[in-house]
Amino acid sequence: MIEVRNVWKKYGDQVVLERLNLSIAEGEFCSMVGASGCGKSTFLRLLLGQEQATRGEILLDGKPLPAEPDEHRGVVFQRYSVFEHLSVVRNVLLGLELPQAKFTGRLFGARRRAARDEAVAMLERVGLGTALDKYPQQLSGGMQQRLAIAQALVMKPRVLLLDEPFGALDPGIRRDMHELLLGLWRESNLTIFMVTHDLKEGFTLGSRVLVFDKVRVDPQAPGAYGARITYNIPLDHSRDSASSIHAAQAAVEGAARADVIPV
Template sequence: MIEIRNVWKKYGDQVVLERLNLRVEEGEFCSMIGASGCGKSTFLRLLLGQERATRGEILLDGKPFPGEPDAHRGVVFQRYSVFEHLSVTGNVMLGLELPRAKFTGRLFGAQRRAARDEAVAMLERVGLGAALDKYPQQLSGGMQQRLAIAQALMTKPRVLLLDEPFGALDPGIRKEMHDLLLGLWRESKLTIFMVTHDLKEGFTLGSRVLVFDKVRVDPQAPGAYGARITYNIPLDHSRDSASSIHMARAVVEGASRVDAVSA
């Protein structure tokens, strides 16, 4: 479904990413881990269309990705990317109103009722059926992130991009959000890319783990070389493969400790 061909990203003389090559099938859940500043969020912005590759190409179904964000791609950030002045239902309906109401930006009559019904059904799926008329400031952090996920899914994207979506949540709420996300992923067959600094989270949720690291270091020019995908680990979460997942985590954790000592 998605192919990354020799992608580089530079900002001036600083190389952030280099020589990225990757193939991802439809329905995969790719967890992206690595040290801070190694280009994970930059790669996510390339997939979203916020940034353009300096070199190389990103293909969707064999064709170049559109150069700007579109309905094929939903995104959820770490901080709750919702509109404070809109109700819970209004936030989710917005994804339907903007593309359908070309001139006014709003729907009316039967179209608006149908859009509200769709929004309510989505909110019930993410556990917000009792908060339809509340505003974001009246919601807890976990509820706001549920709202952001509902908002992202409302346009039925093929690819969902998550930039540390649970980093600001307490551990108990994070577990609830993990269960919610896995349920939605299995139900909708989305292709997901998720940036996380939590190794356990990455290995627990992902069907594939991508480790970003900067493998070439020039002491005289620390910004000269960019990060690459140094590990590309497919995961099988069946009971028989639990030990292999544990071993893969141990390898990545060990490499991370070595890098930290070297630094």
């Protein structure tokens, strides 16, 4: 589904990413881990179309990825990217209204009722069916992140991009969000890319783990080389198995002890 061919990204003289080559099938869940500043979020922005590669290309279904964000790529950030002045249901309904009502920004009559029903159904799926008329400031952090996920998924994207979506949440709430995300992933054919600094989270959720690292360092020219995908680790464990977290832990511990996993 997605092909990344010899992608480089530079900002001026600073090389952030170099020689990225990757092939991802539809429906995969790719966790992206690595040290801060090694280009994970930059790569996510390239996938979103928010930024363009300096060299190389990214293909979607064999065609160049659109140069601007579109409805096929949903995104959820670490900070709750919701509209504070709109109710919960209006936050989700807005995404359905704007593409269909280009001049007024609103739908009317039967079209509006159908769109609202769709928004309500999505909110019920993420556990916000009883909070339709509340405003974001009345919600907890976990509920606001559920709202942000509903905003992204109601547009039926093919690719969901997550930039540390659970980083600001307490551990208990994060576990609930993990279950929610895996449930939504199982129900759909979404392809997911998630940036996380939590290695355990990356191995627990992902069907593939991409490790970013800067393998070449020149003290005299620290910006000369960029980060690469040093490990590309497929995880062969069932999302429905209660032992999946133990398999993930064993995999990451083994990778840490023996640096023998093929790139």
